[in-house]
Amino acid sequence: MIKASELTWDDVIRVGAGTLGGNYLRSFWWPMALSDEVKDIPVPVKLLGEELVLFRDLSGELVLLGAHCSHRRASLEYGIIEENGIRCAYHGWCYDRRGKVIDRPAEPIKTAPAAAAQIRRARAGWLPSR
Ligand code: FES
Numbered sequence: 001m002i003k004a005s006e007l008t009w010d011d012v013i014r015v016g017a018g019t020l021g022g023n024y025l026r027s028f029w030w031p032m033a034l035s036d037e038v039k040d041i042p043v044p045v046k047l048l049g050e051e052l053v054l055f056r057d058l059s060g061e062l063v064l065l066g067a068h069c070s071h072r073r074a075s076l077e078y079g080i081i082e083e084n085g086i087r088c089a090y091h092g093w094c095y096d097r098r099g100k101v102i103d104r105p106a107e108p109i110k111t112a113p114a115a116a117a118q119i120r121r122a123r124a125g126w127l128p129s130r
Contacts, residue, residue, distance in 0.1 A: 002020070007020075015048045015049060016048070016049045016050070017048075017049075017050060022048055022049075025048055026048065030047055032045050032047065032052075032054055032064065032129070033045060033054055038054055038055065038056050038062065039056070040056075040081065041055070041081075042054065042055040042076060042077050042078075042079055042081065042086065043055065043077075044067060044075075044077045045064070050066070051066070051067035051068065052064055052065065052066060052067050053065055053066075053067045053075075053076045053077050053079070053086075054129065055079075055081055055086060056081075057081055057082065057083065057084055057085055057086070057097065058081060058082060058083045058084075059083055059084060061097060062129045063085065063086070063097045063129060064129040065086070065095060065099045066099065069088040069090065069091075069093060070093075070101070071088065071090070071091055071093050072090060072091065074088055074089065074090035074091075076088060076095075082094060084096055084097060084102075085097055085102065087103075091104075091105075091106060092104070092105040092106070093105075
Protein backbone atom coordinates (compact mmCIF):
# COMPACT_ATOMS: atom_id res chain seq x y z
CA MET A 1 0.00 0.00 0.00
CA ILE A 2 1.37 3.38 -0.98
CA LYS A 3 0.99 6.26 1.44
CA ALA A 4 -0.45 9.50 0.05
CA SER A 5 2.77 11.28 1.00
CA GLU A 6 4.76 8.90 -1.24
CA LEU A 7 2.72 9.70 -4.37
CA THR A 8 4.26 11.85 -7.06
CA TRP A 9 2.30 14.20 -9.29
CA ASP A 10 2.77 11.74 -12.17
CA ASP A 11 1.22 8.91 -10.10
CA VAL A 12 -1.92 11.02 -9.74
CA ILE A 13 -2.36 12.49 -13.21
CA ARG A 14 -1.27 9.59 -15.46
CA VAL A 15 -4.23 7.31 -16.20
CA GLY A 16 -2.95 5.17 -19.08
CA ALA A 17 -2.98 1.37 -18.91
CA GLY A 18 -0.41 0.05 -16.43
CA THR A 19 0.01 3.32 -14.52
CA LEU A 20 -0.79 3.65 -10.83
CA GLY A 21 -3.66 6.10 -11.40
CA GLY A 22 -4.90 4.14 -14.41
CA ASN A 23 -4.99 0.85 -12.51
CA TYR A 24 -6.93 2.53 -9.70
CA LEU A 25 -9.48 4.11 -12.04
CA ARG A 26 -9.89 0.82 -13.95
CA SER A 27 -11.13 -0.85 -10.76
CA PHE A 28 -14.47 0.99 -11.13
CA TRP A 29 -17.33 0.57 -13.56
CA TRP A 30 -17.52 3.30 -16.18
CA PRO A 31 -20.54 4.21 -18.31
CA MET A 32 -19.40 3.81 -21.92
CA ALA A 33 -22.59 4.26 -23.94
CA LEU A 34 -26.32 3.95 -23.68
CA SER A 35 -27.55 0.46 -24.50
CA ASP A 36 -29.70 1.93 -27.29
CA GLU A 37 -26.58 3.33 -28.97
CA VAL A 38 -25.00 -0.12 -29.35
CA LYS A 39 -26.71 -1.71 -32.32
CA ASP A 40 -25.41 -3.52 -35.39
CA ILE A 41 -22.19 -1.56 -35.97
CA PRO A 42 -19.21 -1.18 -33.60
CA VAL A 43 -19.12 2.06 -31.61
CA PRO A 44 -15.73 3.76 -31.09
CA VAL A 45 -15.16 4.76 -27.45
CA LYS A 46 -12.24 6.57 -25.84
CA LEU A 47 -11.72 6.23 -22.10
CA LEU A 48 -8.70 6.86 -19.88
CA GLY A 49 -6.51 7.44 -22.92
CA GLU A 50 -7.43 4.13 -24.55
CA GLU A 51 -9.15 3.77 -27.89
CA LEU A 52 -11.77 1.04 -27.62
CA VAL A 53 -14.59 -0.38 -29.67
CA LEU A 54 -17.93 -1.40 -28.17
CA PHE A 55 -20.37 -3.70 -29.93
CA ARG A 56 -23.08 -6.26 -29.35
CA ASP A 57 -22.22 -9.55 -31.04
CA LEU A 58 -24.85 -11.53 -32.95
CA SER A 59 -25.72 -13.53 -29.82
CA GLY A 60 -26.59 -10.22 -28.12
CA GLU A 61 -23.65 -9.99 -25.72
CA LEU A 62 -21.89 -6.65 -25.17
CA VAL A 63 -18.18 -6.70 -25.98
CA LEU A 64 -15.52 -4.05 -25.34
CA LEU A 65 -12.16 -4.53 -27.09
CA GLY A 66 -9.13 -2.46 -27.97
CA ALA A 67 -9.92 -0.50 -31.12
CA HIS A 68 -7.01 -1.80 -33.18
CA CYS A 69 -6.45 -5.20 -34.73
CA SER A 70 -3.32 -6.90 -33.40
CA HIS A 71 -2.28 -7.85 -36.95
CA ARG A 72 -1.71 -4.51 -38.72
CA ARG A 73 -3.56 -2.16 -36.36
CA ALA A 74 -6.57 -1.63 -38.64
CA SER A 75 -9.52 -0.18 -36.76
CA LEU A 76 -12.03 -2.71 -35.49
CA GLU A 77 -14.56 0.11 -35.73
CA TYR A 78 -15.03 -1.15 -39.30
CA GLY A 79 -15.06 -4.81 -38.25
CA ILE A 80 -17.74 -7.31 -39.15
CA ILE A 81 -19.73 -8.44 -36.14
CA GLU A 82 -20.07 -12.21 -35.86
CA GLU A 83 -21.85 -14.72 -33.59
CA ASN A 84 -19.17 -14.69 -30.87
CA GLY A 85 -16.98 -11.69 -31.64
CA ILE A 86 -15.76 -9.50 -34.45
CA ARG A 87 -13.81 -10.00 -37.68
CA CYS A 88 -11.30 -7.39 -38.83
CA ALA A 89 -12.41 -5.97 -42.17
CA TYR A 90 -8.84 -5.75 -43.50
CA HIS A 91 -7.35 -9.29 -43.53
CA GLY A 92 -10.14 -11.10 -41.72
CA TRP A 93 -8.65 -12.02 -38.36
CA CYS A 94 -11.50 -12.93 -36.05
CA TYR A 95 -11.51 -12.11 -32.31
CA ASP A 96 -13.69 -13.69 -29.67
CA ARG A 97 -15.41 -11.73 -26.89
CA ARG A 98 -12.20 -11.58 -24.85
CA GLY A 99 -10.07 -10.37 -27.73
CA LYS A 100 -8.42 -13.72 -28.46
CA VAL A 101 -7.71 -14.48 -32.13
CA ILE A 102 -9.85 -17.46 -33.14
CA ASP A 103 -9.46 -17.37 -36.92
CA ARG A 104 -6.88 -16.21 -39.46
CA PRO A 105 -8.31 -16.98 -42.90
CA ALA A 106 -5.07 -16.60 -44.87
CA GLU A 107 -2.98 -18.52 -42.31
CA PRO A 108 -4.95 -21.43 -40.89
CA ILE A 109 -4.43 -21.93 -37.16
CA LYS A 110 -3.52 -25.63 -37.64
CA THR A 111 -0.63 -24.99 -40.09
CA ALA A 112 2.43 -25.00 -37.83
CA PRO A 113 3.04 -25.17 -34.07
CA ALA A 114 4.95 -21.85 -34.12
CA ALA A 115 2.10 -20.14 -35.94
CA ALA A 116 -0.41 -21.61 -33.48
CA ALA A 117 1.61 -20.24 -30.53
CA GLN A 118 1.77 -16.84 -32.19
CA ILE A 119 -1.99 -16.87 -32.65
CA ARG A 120 -2.53 -17.80 -29.01
CA ARG A 121 -0.46 -14.77 -27.93
CA ALA A 122 -2.16 -12.35 -30.31
CA ARG A 123 -5.18 -10.62 -28.87
CA ALA A 124 -6.95 -7.33 -28.91
CA GLY A 125 -7.20 -5.61 -25.55
CA TRP A 126 -10.28 -6.72 -23.65
CA LEU A 127 -12.26 -5.15 -20.83
CA PRO A 128 -15.23 -6.63 -19.01
CA SER A 129 -18.54 -5.07 -20.08
CA ARG A 130 -22.19 -5.43 -19.25
S1 FES B 1 -5.16 -5.63 -39.97
FE1 FES B 1 -6.71 -6.81 -39.07
S2 FES B 1 -6.48 -8.72 -39.97
FE2 FES B 1 -4.89 -7.58 -40.81
